[in-house]
Amino acid sequence: MPRCTWLYVLGSDEALKDSYVYVGMTYRLVTRLKEHDAGKGAHTTQRWDYSHLLAVYKIDDCEEHDHSKENCLTTQIMYLKGAAWWTVRGGSSTSTNKDRAVPKQLQLFRNTPSEKPRTCYCMLPCERKVSKEGKPYITCPRGNLQWLQDMIPQSVPDGCNFFDWDT
Ligand SMILES: [Zn+2]
Numbered sequence: 001m002p003r004c005t006w007l008y009v010l011g012s013d014e015a016l017k018d019s020y021v022y023v024g025m026t027y028r029l030v031t032r033l034k035e036h037d038a039g040k041g042a043h044t045t046q047r048w049d050y051s052h053l054l055a056v057y058k059i060d061d062c063e064e065h066d067h068s069k070e071n072c073l074t075t076q077i078m079y080l081k082g083a084a085w086w087t088v089r090g091g092s093s094t095s096t097n098k099d100r101a102v103p104k105q106l107q108l109f110r111n112t113p114s115e116k117p118r119t120c121y122c123m124l125p126c127e128r129k130v131s132k133e134g135k136p137y138i139t140c141p142r143g144n145l146q147w148l149q150d151m152i153p154q155s156v157p158d159g160c161n162f163f164d165w166d167t
Contacts, residue, residue, distance in 0.1 A: 036050060073091075
């Protein structure tokens, strides 16, 4: 059975639009989020205080070392942040250098309107899930994160009730 993988999004602020953003992938969500907090300021790349957990995406079919979904989510969030795309780190984008070139993936994304991410009312890329009847749907990636709140140092916001069938 494939292990379940998580994509998580950390922010310096409660709202994505005001945040420096970090997108990560892990098998051990709670452990990893604790490590992020413990490593605050200790690492040169840890320039920002990512004290808010903005979203969590569960992936069931991800192979180890396959970072394509992490890269895709990072690009989606860069796209949603418009001119502030450079404040987003994740996957193969490891820098928050304002003057760096627009990543190729983001350029492609901007030129392909069909790739435009569906967002929930929190303005976050939706999480894809499958109903008991096997129908795919999209929903808020903050859906229910409150179960995490007692275990992690980051603050966890409420989600919204966005729902749509994924056609
Ligand atoms: Zn939402």
